[in-house]
Amino acid sequence: MKNLSKLNDFFESIKPQKVGIVTHVNADPDSVGSACGIYVLLRDYFNIKRARVIFPEGPSRLSKKLMAKYTILKDYAESVSEEDAYIIVDAQSLETLGREKNEILSKPFFIIDHHQLNDVMVRKAYDYVIREEVSACILVYEMLKEARLSCHVNVLNLLAAGIIFDSKRFLRATPRAFKVIYELLRQGIHYNEIIEVLSEEMDVSERIARLKAAKRASLYKSGKWIIAFANVSAFEASAARALIELGADLAFVASESKGHLRISARSTSKFYKETSINLALDVMKTLCTVMEGTGGGHKTAAGFNGRGRLNDAFNFLIRKLEKLLGYKLSSIT
Template sequence: DQALFYIQRPARSTSEIVWKILKESGKRPGHKAALGLLAGIISDTGRFKRASPEAFAAASELLAAGGFDYEEALEALSLPPDLSQRIAVLKAASRSRFERQGDWLVAWTTVNSFEGSACMALKEMGADVALVAGMHGGKVRISGRSSREAARRGLNLAEVLSRTAKEFGGEGGGHRSAAAMEAAGDPAAILDACRKKVASSLLWEPEL
């Protein structure tokens, strides 16, 4: 009975939603909190490549609220990865597989941790779409990343991973080009289901 529900139209980052809630409740974040929220916006929007006018407005307000400049926010995102993260990414790359779907390259792999970092690495290596699976607490967690061109072509990773998660009794979501899901089951089977949906979306031709 005391649950609090907050309904927000689609935003480009979770940080935008948190910032709006803080403003509406009259709360003013401190330096570290504002810096963290801005770093979240920068990260989720691909350094503003996928930003909306609302995201730019929130970023400007957070700069003023936190009393820091944009360079400091970028530095917060530029910390070098630790050794365990680098090892996980290299292992993911070494065991990765890929296939060509038309003019698109789809890569997938498994790791024990750092799925998001492994996704970004595969994308930077040339994949248009990267899918990485890992096990966490008995559940399969899959992260997905795609190029902006693939998203423009019609691929929506949030929809792909959300649909797959429901098929396996889990949950998923995110953005068109960056999403994640978690469900119970066989990692290979869930990863394969995601891969097939990605392929179908990339090869779909709209009716003229």
């Protein structure tokens, strides 16, 4: 009951009248599933009646589709409004809270996350439940299980959808992910239906971003590794995945607008296993030492969100990789 005890201590100390459950902007299925699970936990276990889910700047199109199919929330908010405390779920960094960041940080908050988080965010929190996993929904499911709550099948479906989505249909998986999905199947989730809901055609603007990344990519070689750098205006994570699918071992895709900089990094499992380079700890967090912003994520998938110039960031990353790999990066023309 350790995780529930931490959350209980938070509520006992703060004694909030209104609690906001907050995710990152453009909340994806993992954010939605974990936020809805925490909402049920607060309502049915902690008996907190004035809790609401906040998706800053709104959920993604796919998430809206999931919530319409598996209804749990009567409504949700897209901005904060006089909450006394917050539960931050699946946010990865302060910057991903969007325009609500300063208001949220002005109140006590508790973190539930599956990313390797920036130390600043963790230090500011009252307490946290953080463990690297493929999905935040795994952590939330385990908390609901600790509480011995019997959840409506729609809650279970949303938790399963989050795990399936963030694991890329188990291309990235852990024993715990398979264990949780097994238990959810035993409880009656609609697995095939969830897969169908998640199988939406890629938006044309996302397809264009992926193609532009391929067209604009600057390619480098270090030993046997192929490393790609590219810039787009949106869908950085998807574009980085596309470069990996095309054959890069490591890819960085960035967008820059009015001084604001976002970078997504992806690597193959083979690259991590043979080099031990952790994109969150060894690369993106070090970028925060030379640029204003926050960085974090996972071993093979990480990001940076802050301020700076794209060229400066890429130059830093090239020098950092040369140091980590022990080879000069040679341009591929």
